[in-house]
Amino acid sequence: MIPIVEALNDDRAYVLGAFLGGGTITDQGWIIEMPFEKWGLDPRTASGIAIGILQQIRDRFHSYAIDINFRPAGKRWHLFPIGAGQVVRIQDHLRNLGLPTSGTILDHAEVVRCRKMFTDSQGGAFLAGFFDVRASVEASHRRHTDLAPIVSIEIPGRTNNFGLVVGLCAWMTARGSVTDQILFNHPSQHSAANPDYTGWKKGFKIRILARTFLKHHHFVLHPKCDELVRLAGAQRANEQRPCTERLSAGRIGAVSIHRDIGCTDFPDSIRGSIFLHYHHICAAMGCPFAPLEEVKAMVTRADELVTVGPICAKMTLQDGLRRWESNFGATEYPPREMSVDQLLARPDALDFPGLKEAVAYLFATGLNGLRHRGKASDIIARNRGSVVGVCNSRGSAVLLINNRLERAVIISRAGGAISSKAAYVSGIRIKVYGVDSGKG
Amino acid sequence: MCPGFALRSMVSIVAKVDLMSRETDYYHLLVGRLVTALRAELPSGFSVTGVSNQDGASSLPRMLDALAREDSGFSIPDGLAVPAILPDIVIAVRSTSGSPLFVLVEVKYSNQLRLMDYSQLAGYLLTAPFIPIGLLLLVSKPGSLALLSPELNQAVVSGHLPSSWAATQPSGEDIGCFRHGIIGFRPGGDLTWFRGWSGAISSTAEFAEALQGQSHRSRSGKC
Numbered sequence: 001m002i003p004i005v006e007a008l009n010d011d012r013a014y015v016l017g018a019f020l021g022g023g024t025i026t027d028q029g030w031i032i033e034m035p036f037e038k039w040g041l042d043p044r045t046a047s048g049i050a051i052g053i054l055q056q057i058r059d060r061f062h063s064y065a066i067d068i069n070f071r072p073a074g075k076r077w078h079l080f081p082i083g084a085g086q087v088v089r090i091q092d093h094l095r096n097l098g099l100p101t102s103g104t105i106l107d108h109a110e111v112v113r114c115r116k117m118f119t120d121s122q123g124g125a126f127l128a129g130f131f132d133v134r135a136s137v138e139a140s141h142r143r144h145t146d147l148a149p150i151v152s153i154e155i156p157g158r159t160n161n162f163g164l165v166v167g168l169c170a171w172m173t174a175r176g177s178v179t180d181q182i183l184f185n186h187p188s189q190h191s192a193a194n195p196d197y198t199g200w201k202k203g204f205k206i207r208i209l210a211r212t213f214l215k216h217h218h219f220v221l222h223p224k225c226d227e228l229v230r231l232a233g234a235q236r237a238n239e240q241r242p243c244t245e246r247l248s249a250g251r252i253g254a255v256s257i258h259r260d261i262g263c264t265d266f267p268d269s270i271r272g273s274i275f276l277h278y279h280h281i282c283a284a285m286g287c288p289f290a291p292l293e294e295v296k297a298m299v300t301r302a303d304e305l306v307t308v309g310p311i312c313a314k315m316t317l318q319d320g321l322r323r324w325e326s327n328f329g330a331t332e333y334p335p336r337e338m339s340v341d342q343l344l345a346r347p348d349a350l351d352f353p354g355l356k357e358a359v360a361y362l363f364a365t366g367l368n369g370l371r372h373r374g375k376a377s378d379i380i381a382r383n384r385g386s387v388v389g390v391c392n393s394r395g396s397a398v399l400l401i402n403n404r405l406e407r408a409v410i411i412s413r414a415g416g417a418i419s420s421k422a423a424y425v426s427g428i429r430i431k432v433y434g435v436d437s438g439k440g
Numbered sequence: 441m442c443p444g445f446a447l448r449s450m451v452s453i454v455a456k457v458d459l460m461s462r463e464t465d466y467y468h469l470l471v472g473r474l475v476t477a478l479r480a481e482l483p484s485g486f487s488v489t490g491v492s493n494q495d496g497a498s499s500l501p502r503m504l505d506a507l508a509r510e511d512s513g514f515s516i517p518d519g520l521a522v523p524a525i526l527p528d529i530v531i532a533v534r535s536t537s538g539s540p541l542f543v544l545v546e547v548k549y550s551n552q553l554r555l556m557d558y559s560q561l562a563g564y565l566l567t568a569p570f571i572p573i574g575l576l577l578l579v580s581k582p583g584s585l586a587l588l589s590p591e592l593n594q595a596v597v598s599g600h601l602p603s604s605w606a607a608t609q610p611s612g613e614d615i616g617c618f619r620h621g622i623i624g625f626r627p628g629g630d631l632t633w634f635r636g637w638s639g640a641i642s643s644t645a646e647f648a649e650a651l652q653g654q655s656h657r658s659r660s661g662k663c
Binding site for chain 1: 461472477627644
């Protein structure tokens with residue numbers, strides 16, 4: 001077989017990577033959607049993108065004898081063929097690489113097979129095509145500090161394509177790079193503290209430090225190249241340790257059982273499982289670079305970490321009272337009042353992993369959505385004497401209230417969910433992957 | 441103001457400005473890319489090593505010593521006269537059966553490559569004629585548009601600038617045979633070979649072929 005690989009070259013590999021990133025093929029034709037978001041709306045960037053498409057990307061499409069044009073469409077830029085734009089040769093290559101040949105390519109693609117069919121150089125070009133479409137170089141992606149700027153490879157949550165995300169990350173790792181972190185489109189990751197938060201479907205992000213990306217990968221589109229170099233120039237954080245050497249088990253936090261854990265859109269290997277860390281998902285998906293010993297160590301701590309109630313569910317006062325009443329009954333209302341200092345000094349304070357975060361939310365002067373602005377420790381220090389309303393349930397949950405700012409938080413004791421055998425969500429018995437499934 | 445604080449602030453500002461804005465900031469990255477690309481193209485049995493003058497060795501003799509430290513199977517042939525020129529990057533390719541072959545890479549962090557960059561490279565090869573391949577590599581500054589200056593472009597396009605040449609003494613004794621190539625590197629992007637210079641190396645595959653060809657020639661002793 002493989003004559004198809006002989007027919008490939010770097011330019012064609014780039015085009016195929018761009019198709020994987022944003023291509024949709026229908027009977028009427030094809031389009032590649034480039035989700036540049038705010039970065040593509042900036043007039044200075046936009047002119048560079050326009051020139052880049054015509055100079056750098058268009059040239060590569062000539063390898064398929066196709067000429068392209070583009071149009072900005074809000075936060076997305078569209079590439080499309082001029083004239084008929086025969087896509088048959090591209091489809092032939094996609095088919096031989098085991099990739100979908102119609103519809104939105106990204107939704108059902110996997111790269112484990114196709115990566116073996118490229119030369120080293122073609123593989124780099126294929127990934128560059130994918131990165132030009134899918135990698136975000138906005139300065140807002142960072143690990144806690146501006147000194148650790150991140151390139152974020154973003155895959156929409158609607159695909160639920162866990163296999164593609166793990167396959168891409170493994171491919172990048174095999175090329176020498178180290179991934180800083182993966183955010184999977186899973187409630188254990190996007191809403192570990194709040195089991196009722198409905199906005200958790202924030203997509204997949206493969207995050208890699210800018211200098212690591214610069215060393216091992218590349219873009220073709222010049223504005224992305226320039227932005228990458230700017231990010232890399234600002235980086236002071238050291239490169240991340242390889243996944244296989246990462247010590248993540250000691251740093252994992254509590255995870256509550258989200259009500260969407262049994263989401264029917266998830267693949268079978270993911271549905272109904274709680275995951276304690278992103279490496280836990282990598283292991284479940286069979287990534288060869290997953291730190292299995294660390295994952296096993298995490299799983300042994302599952303009973304102290306997995307929690308039925310919310311670890312820290314932030315909301316308005318009105319929503320808090322309504323939810324408290326529906327979940328726990330209207331017991332013990334109006335609440336007892338105590339100072340922040342008294343609350344934090346309670347003998348059982350350490351049993352509630354979300355307590356400090358909750359106090360920071362209740363008293364923060366500014367919020368980004370539901371996140372407090374500024375350090376939690378500073379907010380707590382400024383409000384040690386402030387009054388908190390406290391409602392205890394007979395179980396393990398507590399409702400905290402700040403009447404003045406009309407905010408409320410429900411927090412719970414960590415752990416106990418696995419041994420309680422009470423963990424059913426929407427009729428599905430949940431499990432911690434690797435604990436009671438026998439896998440992992 | 442505390443002098444220590446002022447000094448620390450200055451250091452941090454200087455470091456911020458300097459990162460990724462000097463030619464030498466890219467040497468390590470370029471050595472990695474060139475070595476990786478060559479390793480992928482050459483058949484098994486070839487070993488590829490590279491050093492830059494930022495790896496604790498600034499002159500060619502020290503760079504060859506550094507290469508020997510990197511690759512235990514590599515040795516500098518006895519009696520080889522190594523001039524103390526100051527190249528940016530040297531790559532050594534060794535087959536199991538042959539002696540090592542060297543590639544000299546002259547890097548320019550600039551808007552364009554110029555004619556004088558070519559003459560510097562050709563001069564280096566003449567003084568170190570055991571190196572058969574010399575590459576010019578432009579790390580283009582942000583905003584640069586063309587790889588070659590108008591003068592260099594004119595010389596290349598007209599065919600007046602040799603991409604492959606031999607030098608002999610007036611006595612007829614061979615000095616060496618040499619071949620060139622030009623590579624562009626947009627930081628953040630990939631290495632891109634210049635394809636418009638007749639007879640020059642214009643792809644990684646050709647680069648690997650040229651090295652394998654040189655490997656045969658070095659055994660036969662002919663250009």
